[in-house]
Amino acid sequence: MSWTVGEITVHRVDEIEFPAETGPWLLPGATAEVVSGEDWLRPDFADGGAIRLHSHSFAFEKDGRKILVDTGIGNGKTRANPAWHDLDTGYLDALAAAGFAPDEVDLVLLTHLHADHVGWNTREQDGEWVPTFASARHVTARAEREFWAGYDMDAPRRQMFEDSVLPVERAGLLDLVDVPADGVEIVSGVRLLPTPGHTPGHVSVELRSAGETALITGDAVHHPVQFAHPEIGASVDIDPAASEKTRRRLLTELADSETLVLGTHFTPPTGGHLVPHGSGYRLVEKP
DSSP, X not given: OEEEETTEEEEXXXXXXXXXXXXXXXXXXXXXXXXXXXXXXXXXXXXXXXXXXXXXXXXXXXXXXXXXXXXXXXXXXXOSSTTTTTOOOOHHHHHHHTTOOGGXXXXXXXXXXXXXXXXXXXXXXXXXXXXXXXXXXXEXXXXXXXXXXXXXOOHHHHHHHHHHTHHHHHTTOEXXXXXXXXOEEEETTEEEEEOOSSSTTOEEEEEEETTEEEEEOGGGOSSTHHHHOTTOOOXXXXXXXXXXXXXXXXXXXXXXXXXXXXXXXXXXXXXXXXXXXXXXXXXXXXX
């Protein structure tokens, strides 16, 4: 799938669809009753009363630079979540087919440092985890990296950092940026916006070109049901209250705007515009 934002073409690079049991674990407030009450979620975003979730990256070219937003789960990684453990997907083939072979990627923007957003930062080579995008700068918020540096990690999270974050850092490829309240421009027309709560340094990615705008949500919004019910948070939100506050602010800013919303975990059609619906909002696919 791809979308046009002014002169930018944004590609969705597929990894996997999450199993059905992911929904109740990740968004426990998205009960069958709540989901069934939102007819517009079916069949794309929900199967009956069960939400559907996906793992993918977004890739686009701007000012001659090939840019990737988030890198999914990765292959062959030891993960506590059985749905993410020791994957063997065709992600890199899909990336190359979209025109973003690993050695051609110039910039990787990481919305935050969770296992399902940093996995393809590295791949195994001769028994070692090495950077997949060896010519690319990897950018995340300074607040994000500093938070995890002082966090008492459990064994699975330490494993994730060891195989997917630290190799990039040790190679000198990780750039930490300060993200003020109004965001920071990384490339002309590509801006990181602070959307904290899910993690303290979480950012979303705004694209602007030829008078058009798009927003890649990261995990500020996991699923479109949260447009209708912004009070629904994720079980892994570091600060649930801040996450809800961020989500409500985003919805207010996006509603009835011409901004294309691209969800990092949304199943197809993945992108659309936000419009008022009942006491909340809904996503309408971009024509």
